Amino acid sequence: MEFTINAYVQLLELLKSKGYEFCFYNEINEKNKTVILRHDVDFTLDKAVEMAVVESQIGVKSTYFVLLSTNFYNVFSKQSFEKLIQIANLGHEIGLHFDETRYDIHTLDELKRYVEKEAEILSKLLDTKVNVISMHRPSKFTLNNDIQFEQFINSYSSKFFKDMKYVSDSRMNWRENPIEIIESGQYEKLHILTHPFWYSTKNETMEAKLKDFIKQSIADRYDFINSNFTAFDQVIRREEIIG
Structure with missing residues (x-):
């Protein structure tokens, strides 16, 4: 699959043609055949807005995870804030992309405390409750433990990371072909992670x-x-x- 906007649209259209319902994390059990679209916004909000607009145009909703502790963008700046609001107004959900390396974390309780702190900050900024968390470059500890939060959904919990068919384009590399997975008809629940940064109008290295x-x-x-x-x-x- 090429990393172009057109190729991504074709992926979405294939999902629709196969009868998948696009849902947020808290809606996964409302339909029998569902897909969660997850976008980790690592470098730029501009690419996230581009993808959010395209999805909205074809009637698709997804979840965008943004970082609070990054040198690439500042969610508190006027421009960045307006981009987040634009994404939300297009019908998408904003979640917290949490960077474990930002803090000196040694225990699960410490991890939970910092996640709750950042989620509260983002919720106040957006004036709406943040319900879902994804880890940025998750540690083995995060991946090997089915971490549950009292107030938030963990996208790396076993329910979404293991029980569903999970596929990712990390480092511009699909470890499994998403087209083949969708066309196989083997999976009722799909969890697809993309990074908007990699998608452009033309095919590039x-x-x-x-x-x-x-x-x-x-x-x-x-x-x-x-x-x-x-x-x-x-x-x-x-x-x-x-x-």
Whole structure:
């Protein structure tokens, strides 16, 4: 499967044609044949918005997991906040993408405390309760233990990670072919993880996608400084940096 928007749309249309109902995590038992679409937003909210718009246009809902502790985007900035609200207004759910390495965690109780802390912060920001958590680059401890939270759904709990058919495109690599899995008709419950960062309008290599992101990051940084620094373009012209 190519990592293009068109290929992703074809995947969604195949799911629809096979009778799958798109659902949130708390709706998994409401229908017999269901699929959860999970998106981990690791690098940029822009790609998440693009995917959210496409899904909405074809009547699909999914869950977007965002990081609070990342150097790539700031959910509290006006621009980022507006993007999150746009995703939610398109009918999607926002969940917490929790980075265990942000904290010095030694026990399960400590993990739960930090998860609850971040979920509360995100809930207050969005003015709606965050109900579901996904771990960012989960540790063996997280993967090997069926961790249950009192107030939140853990996307890596056995119910979603083992009892359902789980397939992921991590590092731009489908470990199993999602098309074959869907067409096989073997699974009533599917849990599909994608990373919006990898999807673009044309088929590109991982190297090309990463280089484009880095170049765009430079342009974004210049524009941000320019909007916060009087007459910045008189000090450094944009073409000197961007080319």
